[in-house]
Amino acid sequence: MMRIIRFLDEQDRVRFGQRRPDGTTTLLAGDPFAPLEDTGKAAAVKKLLTPVEPRVILGIGLNYHEHAAEFGSQLPKYPIVFAKNPAAAAHPGDPIVLPPVCMNPPEVDYEAELAVVIGRAARDVSAAGALDYVLGYTVGNDVSARRWQKHAGGGQWVRGKSFDTFCPLGPELVTPDEISDPQSLPIQCRLNGKLMQEGNTSDMIFPVAELIAFLSSGTTLLPGTVILTGTPSGVGFARKPPVFLAPGDRVEITIEPIGTLVSPVSGTPEGSPGSR
Numbered sequence: 001m002m003r004i005i006r007f008l009d010e011q012d013r014v015r016f017g018q019r020r021p022d023g024t025t026t027l028l029a030g031d032p033f034a035p036l037e038d039t040g041k042a043a044a045v046k047k048l049l050t051p052v053e054p055r056v057i058l059g060i061g062l063n064y065h066e067h068a069a070e071f072g073s074q075l076p077k078y079p080i081v082f083a084k085n086p087a088a089a090a091h092p093g094d095p096i097v098l099p100p101v102c103m104n105p106p107e108v109d110y111e112a113e114l115a116v117v118i119g120r121a122a123r124d125v126s127a128a129g130a131l132d133y134v135l136g137y138t139v140g141n142d143v144s145a146r147r148w149q150k151h152a153g154g155g156q157w158v159r160g161k162s163f164d165t166f167c168p169l170g171p172e173l174v175t176p177d178e179i180s181d182p183q184s185l186p187i188q189c190r191l192n193g194k195l196m197q198e199g200n201t202s203d204m205i206f207p208v209a210e211l212i213a214f215l216s217s218g219t220t221l222l223p224g225t226v227i228l229t230g231t232p233s234g235v236g237f238a239r240k241p242p243v244f245l246a247p248g249d250r251v252e253i254t255i256e257p258i259g260t261l262v263s264p265v266s267g268t269p270e271g272s273p274g275s276r
Contacts, residue, residue, distance in 0.1 A: 063230025
């Protein structure tokens with residue numbers, strides 16, 4: 001049973017650790033995709049990183065009954081699959097940076113999601129055995145630029161979901177032995193302290209095991225694949241009036257028993273490549 005973090009130590013080395021109930025961290029030896037050993041040595045955490053470096057990020061659209069209802073959409077017959085650029089991954093506590101191309105007019109939305117990390121190569125797996133391929137679970141935010149998603153991406157969602165920092169992940173990777181049923185997890189999103197999303201993974205149209213079986217059909221899911229499993233109702237785009245992210249905002253996503261992923265929101269710094 002482990003709650004794994006990836007972090008920078010005081011010498012800026014990337015390390016893995018296990019979070020203890022008292023908040024302390026012990027150093028793990030090895031690789032998350034091979035046996036990890038708890039050394040028992042105390043670890044000083046300088047900066048939290050995403051629990052894994054995503055090999056690929058696969059997202060699932062309209063996978064909650066209530067989310068489909070708020071858009072007035074029919075329930076999909078098959079999972080709606082899209083991808084996000086792995087470079088969109090953002091560390092816990094790092095800002096979601098709003099690029100100028102997403103600010104006129106404002107269009108960037110939050111999406112609280114359970115993220116599933118594949119631990120070993122999975123191809124043509126059955127739903128009954130799919131969870132055996134899960135390395136662990138973490139919290140994700142499928143940040144989405146709605147205009148780019150709907151109109152400016154040529155009908156494809158990838159562009160509007162792949163801007164840098166548009167996939168915060170963390171803070172911990174919780175191993176499956178601590179989460180016996182991924183379909184019974186409460187999930188919440190708060191924007192500047194206000195509750196915006198509240199749901200439960202039991203509302204998923206396609207459960208985690210079915211998603212893994214579907215995605216692995218004729219296709220190898222490599223270790224390090226991150227699957228974003230969909231978001232509950234309450235996204236900003238569906239509100240009247242719509243609510244979009246702005247510099248100075250703070251997004252907090254909580255999934256118990258995984259923890260809370262915190263992301264401040266900022267604009268593109270003046271003089272950076274994205275501001276020209």
